[in-house]
Amino acid sequence: MKFGIEFLPNEPVDKIVKLVKLAEDVGFEYAWVTDHYDNKNVYVTLGLIAEGTETIKIGPGVTNPYVRNPAITASAIATIDELSNGRATLGIGPGDKASFDALGIEWTKPVSTLKESIATMETLLSKEKTESGAFLKGVKAVQEKVPMYMGAQGPMMLKTAGEISDGVLINASNPKDFETAIPLIKEGAEAGGKNVDDVDVAAYTCCSIDGDAGKAVGAAKIVVAFIARGSPAPVLKRHGIDDAAAGKIAELLGKGDFGGAIAAVDNKLIDAFSVCGAPDDFIPKIEALEEMGVTQFVAGSPIGPDKEKSIKLLGDVISTF
């Protein structure tokens, strides 16, 4: 099992760099930095992380092809590859409609758009010219091929990820989600003439670890509430969660009643949408994901009530794999 960790660039960048260095020191192999227009710039943050680390692989987890032209992303990730001496890896997904509405960007045909943008970036990164004449003159990646990962949940996106990408970052924490996802990734990989084993399947979880399991669960509740709000009906059904319960949480969040939403998050929701608790709770949960075919466990937000302490505890968990 490989281990990755997520960072949101919404806190001081020098603090993020220190936490990524700590993650590297305790055994994490990947650091994924989220990309939302209302946070700090993902590539500036990755540049400083590159300078402050030696071995951990780094990249956006995930950017999207709508806010930046694929040529701009290709140039940015090639620059990160140079700064990190060949440790860049690109995570790209369809983004979210709310952001594009706020930016006045039309969000059309996400599957085709992702396919086209990954093809364009691979053309440019291999120092070739696109049909429209784009060409990266003054920047070159160190790696022969920068690994391309896709953020995906929907069936078409999962199949496409299996077909064209080196890895899939799936916002999911429960083995049931992979029961559904992996056959789709396998179908896509085989359509692309690949084996599903060629695709790194990452469980991009909502993770919260602490020596005190209750504290860990407490820190995860608000994130689980937002996940429950955003989960489509088939996902809720898969976890035996009735629409009314998720609807209630959505209503509370909509009113800004975060306390009420947190209070409405029960253990069923915690189990469905997060991996949390004390270190001993983690090992069987990660093993269950591994049995489903997950090959990378990504410790996603909140990571824990005290990030630094939680990263060290996750290091202890990593050392048992």
Ligand SMILES: C[C@H](OP(=O)(O)OC[C@@H](O)[C@@H](O)[C@@H](O)Cn1c2nc(=O)[nH]c(=O)c-2cc2ccc(O)cc21)C(=O)N[C@@H](CCC(=O)N[C@@H](CCC(=O)O)C(=O)O)C(=O)O
């Ligand atoms: C678009 C959507 O795909 P999805 O896989 O569910 O996308 C949900 C999320 O993955 C997507 O919003 C991500 O960008 C969210 N996301 C992040 N989004 C961000 O904006 N920033 C982040 O930092 C971020 C991190 C992240 C990490 C992991 C992860 O899994 C997702 C993450 C969907 O509806 N897909 C369906 C329908 C696809 C579709 O639109 N089909 C159309 C068009 C087909 C075509 O395009 O040709 C049709 O049938 O007409 C499907 O896959 O079946």
